[in-house]
Amino acid sequence: MTDEQSRDDESRNLPAGPESARPAHEVPGTPTAGGDFTTPLGPATGFEVTFSAMFKRRLTEQYPEQKKVTAPRFHGRHQLNRHPDGLEKCIGCELCAWACPADAIYVEGADNTEEERYSPGERYGRVYQINYLRCILCGLCIEACPTRALTMTNTFELADDSREKLIYTKAELLVGLTEGMVAPPHEMYPGTSDEDYYRGEVTAAAPGTERQEIHDTAAVDALAMAAAGESPDIVRQPAWRTAKEREEARS
Ligand code: SF4
Ligand code: SF4
Numbered sequence: 345m346t347d348e349q350s351r352d353d354e355s356r357n358l359p360a361g362p363e364s365a366r367p368a369h370e371v372p373g374t375p376t377a378g379g380d381f382t383t384p385l386g387p388a389t390g391f392e393v394t395f396s397a398m399f400k401r402r403l404t405e406q407y408p409e410q411k412k413v414t415a416p417r418f419h420g421r422h423q424l425n426r427h428p429d430g431l432e433k434c435i436g437c438e439l440c441a442w443a444c445p446a447d448a449i450y451v452e453g454a455d456n457t458e459e460e461r462y463s464p465g466e467r468y469g470r471v472y473q474i475n476y477l478r479c480i481l482c483g484l485c486i487e488a489c490p491t492r493a494l495t496m497t498n499t500f501e502l503a504d505d506s507r508e509k510l511i512y513t514k515a516e517l518l519v520g521l522t523e524g525m526v527a528p529p530h531e532m533y534p535g536t537s538d539e540d541y542y543r544g545e546v547t548a549a550a551p552g553t554e555r556q557e558i559h560d561t562a563a564v565d566a567l568a569m570a571a572a573g574e575s576p577d578i579v580r581q582p583a584w585r586t587a588k589e590r591e592e593a594r595s
Pocket of ligand 2: 433434435436437438439440441451469488489490491492493494
């Protein structure tokens with residue numbers, strides 16, 4: 345340590361000691377975040393991170409022009425599935441709602457009748473909502489579903505400009521019809537039981553299957569909204585209720 349440095353330490357009440365105890369920027373030849381200004385090439389050391397980053401592979405993604413391809417089992421937006429004849433797989437059991445750690449799912453089940461049938465068996469999901477303001481896309485709900493009615497897709501674009509739009513209703517979650525399907529309500533395939541459906545023995549709607557008259561107001565509203573390309577706000581239920589409030593409502 346030089347006499348000048350000792351005097352400097354004394355004037356700042358710093359303990360006298362070896363150079364290693366001094367701040368790095370005060371020790372000659374020590375590179376610091378701002379570069380070493382005591383040698384001719386010293387200032388360039390401040391750009392060390394910049395120069396090294398210039399030669400690395402770029403990680404910038406050109407979203408939304410180029411959308412990233414997700415992993416096959418990516419947990420994205422949910423989907424409510426149908427049987428091959430168009431009937432819904434959801435039986436309104438609410439197991440998904442109970443499994444959800446974020447209380448993001450709201451389900452109301454209702455009874456099927458022979459005049460108005462939406463799913464094989466006794467019950468169907470009359471109201472179904474997922475609140476994507478709450479959902480953490482953990483997938484526990486799809487594990488809990490006993491009928492594989494609820495699965496997750498690879499869609500990850502779940503941003504919108506209002507809270508209302510991020511509460512997805514049954515009309516938005518229910519998958520569309522494909523070949524061989526008839527839109528419910530309609531009868532089950534003649535001579536089959538709900539177990540036959542779950543064993544995969546029904547592969548298409550029976551010839552001549554006709555749609556039944558719809559009395560379910562939630563279904564009518566959802567259909568009207570879907571036809572108009574609107575978000576069916578009028579059938580929205582309080583999916584934002586807490587678990588405690590939901591238990592109180594059930595008791
Ligand atoms: S993915 Fe997880 S947080 Fe989202 S609805 Fe399902 S259980 Fe709830
Ligand atoms: S999606 Fe599955 S777990 Fe949820 S109510 Fe329907 S059948 Fe039950």
